[in-house]
Each structure stands twice: as structure tokens, then as C-alpha cells.
Amino acid sequence: MRIDILTVVPALLDGPFSHSILKRAQDRGLAEVHVHNIRDYSLHKQKQVDDYQYGGGAGMVMTIEPIARVIDQLKSERDYSEVIYMTPDGEVLEQALCNQLSLGGNLILLCGHYKGVDERVREHYITKEISIGSFVLSGGELAAAVVADSIIRLIPGVLNDETSALTDSFQDNLLSPPVYTRPEEYNGWRVPDVLLSGNTALVEKWREDQALKRTQERRPDLLD
Numbered sequence: 001m002r003i004d005i006l007t008v009v010p011a012l013l014d015g016p017f018s019h020s021i022l023k024r025a026q027d028r029g030l031a032e033v034h035v036h037n038i039r040d041y042s043l044h045k046q047k048q049v050d051d052y053q054y055g056g057g058a059g060m061v062m063t064i065e066p067i068a069r070v071i072d073q074l075k076s077e078r079d080y081s082e083v084i085y086m087t088p089d090g091e092v093l094e095q096a097l098c099n100q101l102s103l104g105g106n107l108i109l110l111c112g113h114y115k116g117v118d119e120r121v122r123e124h125y126i127t128k129e130i131s132i133g134s135f136v137l138s139g140g141e142l143a144a145a146v147v148a149d150s151i152i153r154l155i156p157g158v159l160n161d162e163t164s165a166l167t168d169s170f171q172d173n174l175l176s177p178p179v180y181t182r183p184e185e186y187n188g189w190r191v192p193d194v195l196l197s198g199n200t201a202l203v204e205k206w207r208e209d210q211a212l213k214r215t216q217e218r219r220p221d222l223l224d
Contacts, residue, residue: 001102001155002032004074005144006067007111008049010035016145025158033148041066041073050114059115067110067121074108081105082128085121086140086147087112090129093147095170097130101147102154109147111140173222177210 005013016022017033025031039047043065050060071083081104091097101107110117110126122129132143152158180191194206215222 001030001104001152002034002078002106003109003148003151004034004036004080004107005109005111005141005148006036006038006070007139007141007144008038008062008113009111009139009141010037012139012141013145016149021153021158022149025152025155028157030155030157031152033152036070036074038062038066038070041069053115057115061115062113062117062121064118064120067117068125071108071110071125078106080108083108083110083126084147085110085112085117085126085129086131086143087116087129088131088134088136090131092134093130093132093150095150098147098150098154099171102151107151109140109144111144113139170222173215174211175214175219175222177207177214 007013013035017026017035022031022033026033038049042049048063049066050062053059053061074080082101084107086109110121130143130147132146137143180195184191184196192206194202197203
């Protein structure tokens, strides 16, 4: 899978893809992440990519031309299953959507800035719009990194234990159960005896019960 991220601030994405699981996925050739500076596609001498909005109002708007130029170039080189715009008014990111996108082809993620992008970009280039929550960020870069992470970790071979992602929160509409590791006792706080029993069936039943209990307490909406 290849993910191309379009931004006016490429440096914001230096960290997320240079460490841990995302770096390992790229090193293994399981995923490619390419960051493109939209300013490189501006025809203005000063590499301007924004302008005042028609009709007046506060805030600048990202212009259509440089965005269209980079998307057109990328699409001329390979096929993409989705061209995604990161925006607060998009579809809220859920695990089911991550699963779906991880099974698809190449993706383009467009990061908004200022007051957003010229609406014609959304009308004629964007195939899906995604939000990571009901709040506003200074730009779409952090949201794009979240989306990329949530997708790439699901690609077979990325995680050392391929079954790990199957037991993540939300995969079965339940939160993950509590987890413990050594030591068995710390400060008088013990690991539940069932986890030390060696009885796989009892352990699995305990985990199912705990996952259901935690979901009922913290996210009852998931059980609807």
C-alpha cells in the first residue's frame, strides 16, 4: 500500500513515520508513505497556496490550482482507491473504516489549512472525507498521521504478532479487557488468579467478561 500525504507543512510529518511500527512497515516494504509539499506545485513566484475568500470573511482559503496539479500528477502515475480530505465535518474515523481502507489500494490524504480548501477541490477531486473527532486542529497533518497509523498497522506482516490487531478495542464493538504483566504482586496489588491458572478456556472467558463489563461502563454506545 502507498499513502501520499499532501500538505503545506511537511515538517509536521517527519516524526510519525520515522519511528516504531510505521517505520518498520516501510522498512519491510509493506507500506510506502510519501509526503508532498503543495507549495511545490504553486505557479506563484512566492509559492503562494492561499487567497482571500470570495464574499469576504475572516481567514484565508487554500486555492484549487496547486492541489489539483499534485493530485493530477499522482493519479497519472498510479491508481488510487480513495482521495481523502481530512476535515472536521467528515465521516468520523471508526475501526470499521480503518479495516476497510487497509484492504483497499493506494490512498491520497489531503491536509487542510487556514479556513480549508476551495470547495471545488472537494466537489471534483475528493472521494472521501474523514474527521478524527468533533474538534478543530490547526491543520490536517496530525489527523492524516492518525489515519495512516490506524490503517498501516492492520496490513498483514506489520505487527510482529499478526493476531494482535484482531484483539484491539473496537474490532468486535468491545473495548479491550485489562492486561497485566510481571511482577505477580506489586505494593500488595495482585494479578487476577485466573490469569495465572494456565487454563486457556477460563482465561478467554474472563477476558470476554471483562471486555463486556468495561464496554458497558465506559462506552455503552458501542453495544447499541
